[in-house]
Amino acid sequence: MSIGSSYPVGRSTPGPHPARPLPPARAAVPLSLRLLAASLCGLLALALTAVVFVRTYPGQWWDGALLPRAERGGGYEQRTALVGPAKTVLAAFGSPTLLAALLGAVLLVGVLRRRLVAGVVGVGLVLCAVVLAGAVKSALPRPDLEIESSTTHNSFPSGHVAAATALLLAFMLVLPGWARRWLAVPGAAGVSVIASATMIAGWHRFSDALGGVLLGVTVFCLAAAALAARGDRDADGRPDGRPDGGSRWRGLAGAALGLAVLAWALVVVVPELATSVRRGALVAIVVAGASTMFLVGSVVFLVRSTDFAGPLPAGRRTWPRSSTGPQKIS
Structure with a gap:
């Protein structure tokens, strides 16, 4: 002990100390793994939907209760004045010219944003969704469970709905983050219209429309996971994928817009539908639309x-290794 001091010799005197660097935060789960997990969840939901609505008595019964068959002719076309507009929508969307133009727009946006690989993958996921929908529809048997409102013809999943969902999500691969938020709401509304048209025209059951959306989402998550695994980075430069304050506000604005659209649909569209279609078809349309939005x-x-670009070339700015601020590595 030193004279006149109560502190041990050799230890620093009390006072302000230089700040020690905080331990590094736990690394976030890579986006590719999150997308892969989402695709597995979508695949599981798709399989459960197929098993419940195609292979079980309660599922077939619910499909028939929501969209009953016509008393004459045995078809599922609904008795409503909306049948004509529904068939017009389906004929327009099924036009090869329109589909080719939309797929070309995906490629064009990818080229303009220097995201050609993402554009090609986007076109591929649309074609893959259509092919898979046809393959599942042909391979999945629909047993005869002696339900009056059901037939053994399998139409699960809907190719029109799967193509519409995949086409909307294909644009998400090539558009910037701010544009995705504003396209998501009207795009999901358009997919809901196509799903509703397939049910009103009697082309598909409720489970078919839901399965088409799940198929499109599953294929998109797989394609996006493949792109993310190539070294994609977050658009704002943060390796953990967490948005900054501005991204949060933009996300809140997009969510508010989505809620406003849903509120408008509940106040305006649903009462109009209620006077035009039966209660079962109305429930099927509302649930399918809400599921698509979600x-x-x-x-x-x-x-x-996330900006679905290739890996950053050597010499470009990378995330700093120290906590003092961004650095440029030459």
Whole structure:
């Protein structure tokens, strides 16, 4: 002990100490793994939907209760004045010219944003969704469970709905983050219209429309996971994928817009539908639309600020190794 001091010799005197660097934060789960997990969840939901609605008595009964067969002719076309507009929508969307133009737009946006690989993958996921929908529809048997309102013809999943969902999400691969948020709401509404048209025209059951959305989402998550695994980075430069304050406000604005659209649909569209279609068809349309909004919104939120580009070339700015601020590595 030193004279006149109560502190041990050799130890620093009390006072302000230089700040020690905080331990590094736990690394976030890579986006590719999150997208892969989302695709597995979508595949599981798709399989459960197929098993419940195609292979079980309660599922077939619910499909028939929501969209009963016509008394004459045995078809599922609904008795409503909306049959004509529904068939017009389906004929327009099924036009090869329109589909080719939309796929070309995906490629064009990819080229303009120097995201050609993402554009090609986007076109591929649309074609893959259509092919898979046809393959599942042909391979999946629909047993005869002696339900009056059901037939053994399998139409699960809907190729029109799967193509519409995949086409909307293909644009999410090539558009910047801010544009995705504003396209997601009207795009999901368009997919909901196509799903409703397939049910009103009697082309598909409720489970078919839901399965089409799940198929499109599953294929998109697989494609996006493949792109993310190539070394994609978050658009704002943060390796952990967390959005900054501005991204949060933009996300809140997009969510508010989505809620406003849903509120408008409940106040305006649903009462109009209620006077035109039966209660079962109305329930099927509303549930299919809400499911589409939720599923599309979930995957758009998952990739909200991800720029699906290739890996950064050598010499470009990387995330700093120290906590003192951004550095440029030459």
